Amino acid sequence: MTPTLRSMLTMKVLADGLPDVVVGGAGLDRPVRWVHVTEMRDLLDLLDGQEVVLTTGLPLAGPDADPSGFVRQLAAADACGLVVELGARLPELPPEVVAEARTHGLPLVALRGPVKFVEVTEAVHRAIVGEQYRGLAFAQQTHEVFTELSLDSADAATIVTRAAALVDETIVLEDAGRHVVALAAADRSPRDVLDRWEERSRAAPVLAEAGTTGAEGWLTCPVGLRGSAWGRLVAPQAVADPVETSVVLQRAAQALQLSRLVERDVAGLQFQARESLLLDLMEARVVDEVDAVARARALGVPARSQYLPVVAHFGATAVTDQIVRQRRARAQLEAAGGAVRAAGLDAIAGGVADGHVGLVLALRPGARDDAALTALSSAFSSRQGTRDPVTLGIGLTSTSLLGATAQLRTTMHIASAGRALPGPPRPWYRSGDVRIRGLVAELQSDDRVVAFAESELGPLLAHDAGTRDDLLRLLRSYLRLGGNKAAVAADAHLSRQALYGRLRRLETILGVDLDDAESTLSLGVAVLVHDLRAAAPRRV
Template identity: 45%
Template sequence: MIPTIASILAGPAVQTGEPEVLSGAGRLGRPVRWVHVSEVREVGDLLEGDELLLSTGLAMSGPVEDALAYVSGLVAAGAAGLIIELGERFPAVPPEVLAYVRAVDFPFVVLHRQARFVLITEEVHRGIVADRFDFVRFAQDVHETFTALSLAGAGIEKLLQAGAEMAGSSMVLEDLNRRVVAFHPIGRPAEGLLADWERRSRLCQRRADTGLAGIEGWLTTIVGTHGHEWGRLVVPNPAADQQRLGMLVERVAQAVELSRMIERDQLSVQLQAQGGLLTELMEGRLVDEPVAVARARALGLRSGDHYVAAVVQADTGADDAAVSHGAQRRLTERVSRALRVSRQSAIVGILGDDQVMLLLSVPVGSTDDATLTAFADAMRLDPGQVAVTIGAGPAEADLLPASGSLRTAQHVARVAHEVLGPGPAYHRQADIRLHGLIAQLHGDPRVQAFAEAELGPLLAHEARHGGGLLELLRQFLAAGGNKSRLARASHRSRPALYAKLAQIEQVLGVSLDDPDSQLSLGVAMLAQDHAR
């Protein structure tokens, strides 16, 4: 640990001088960067800050004005404190000097017996050098640990666990909307660590650098590359050594960003490894229609009037790889059975752990709605172990344009499964509309930043004061800005309602009567609600 004034005073070299603290007793925990022995009156111009001065008082002998100028110069230079050895040349501290150092709470210590300054400086400097060596060794340990974890492809949870264990403090990773992405508790249960997290996080302002912030004294650092920050790493109960902890959390943040980048690459590799005609169609790697048709026929797809894409979305709810693989296999088998029962011709492919995609051939004389309905009915007759949602894309006359239909079906299936829940046999783009766009983009830091810019002041106000203004704004937007309808729905008198709406306008700095404001706030509210 870096020496402090208190630890230096407790050392044997200083104790032989019988030290007495005359002022600044509350600041003895201040760290000391270096120790100087000096009798030069103008030493203040030579200091850089946080030095502890040792003196026999020669620089303070003479007129009181000179002594005051000497001490005030040390204070102005940011010196950590002053230790004076009393003796024949300087038998006592002038009352004026004592009054000044007490007024500015400057650590001022006198030694009543002679002490060997060389032993004091040697003792302190040995501690400072040892602390530097320990810091370098700790930095090396951190570097080796997280380099090994990154090379091993460790996930974000593993990285946070390693960082928290090295710090001896809990770590939490949040996104721009203050949602917890990952965490690892140390010394406290998870429910206590994450209790009321969003409100507490909003009371801790973001800072561009690494350091303490907020009323709880969290240590925070930004996660993401410059200009593309997407999250924040938080140590809610930081240890005393802020320098080491700050270096550690910055290294963890770098490892988390690297892991995120590798994970995106692995997803792309996984899709390419699945290969097959459907993946090539989705990625636009097929450019020749006759070649695509020939390959589709070779895979067993019958000729038809046109083609339509469908994606079956399931909620496997499994974190274990073996369990997830089994659920994926059962879902694929269920889709295959439904195709046989409904006598539909399709190419089937796996898309991730929870989606199965199909390209169906619509028979001549039939319609895409009839084909999709027959397949969906067969899926309902074979319920399986998990609920599924079917998303469909638009019909296409040729195979190459079906790439857009596959992407649309994938998007519709995921959004409908998350947002709409049980409903028709299958869903189209018209069923999800703006919900679909927000669901697709809500994880984008730019959308999160937009939502924060629009609603951040109101969310912060709610975190501090409560009052239900956020819910009232949600009702106002749902009512299309119609205050009469809102008054009836919220069971409020018009004067009370208008006062609350005016308060919302004041907090957000916008006019709720402005159509552009209603549109922007509506989109931001949709993104905020979808994130939950």
């Protein structure tokens, strides 16, 4: 931190002089730009502002001295303070010096013991130069961070998170409607940060440039082109270093605007923000219901007493080109968002897997989930922008947002299973509609089901862990293809003879006969349980 007169007095070279703060106040905490030693009576032209002046008192003593005038000169030059070493020449500070210093709010310090001024200036100047060097290093680091983010086309959440990490402060990005788009809470609870957010935000007027605003002293920076800002970055608390934080907010605002110009997507920010929240909930990065609801409310999704998990399955993407896949995923997310709006529903939406968009509907009081689903299904049927038919998988209604989100992976499997079922497609599928796959998906965390899967597959998993055989993949293929050895050999790219050898090894490891119907049924259920659990996030 830049030295202040208060921090200077804690340095050993000055502390040894037994400093006595005669006039203090807020001026003690002003940044000190330089230290000037003088015994001259007229020094107005020698000061540029923010200096601390050291003297042995010669300008304040003697028949020709003008002590009050000397203090007025320092105040006029915007000095940070006056430090006087008392001694035989000036045993005490003149009363008029003390009075004049109080009048102008100029910090005044008396040193009761001797000090070497050269050591004082050396120590302080070393600290000032060190701080300047650190500032240059910080500016370089900030430049490199945001240049990298811009080149990587980082999303809003990533930019805000990196900005908060640079200054170790809580940073919020809100849109023009005072909805929170991204949040990085340093050492504060998100619920505290977002408490009455819209009300507090409207009490902090939007500034045309970076600065402090509102009764809470928010440090803010507009985001967008001059005169047409679409949002602002906010540090909603007193920050440790306003200068550095302001610089970071301005660089973050530039990165956000560049990202937006590249994206050319008016609704993209809200999509990103809601998708980011959905993924945070699914990956258990948010584990408190109050925090989850607060973040959803800040994004315009009201708190409800019932939430319904839904997964829209558009079909897997066959192409490998990442740009094409990203564009298709965005089109699917936009189609889902458009269907939600057309159905008059409130929801958090985000891509949860290739070809899958997860939705958590916030059901209105008294609303029946079937009515909401009918409206949503109809909206999807008439949607624009994607050609793939949509299959809706439906989870169980939950009284909590976290509870509904926790079902999305299971619901994704319901949608996938429903899409694979033969016959005319239904408007939506629940677990009961997809039979054994849906049942296993719902019971995958039951201790008895987990124990069953382990007893069936444990020896095989232990074998694969110690080798590169990957016999579990072969078993999957065998079960999926109904034991058709010719089809399995083709699927595994093996000769028939090599396949028979591997199947015999499988039977030996598992202790079963793969031609036995009950054995293959048990193994099929066990593999399904294993795969569903492997895809679920681990909660700590």
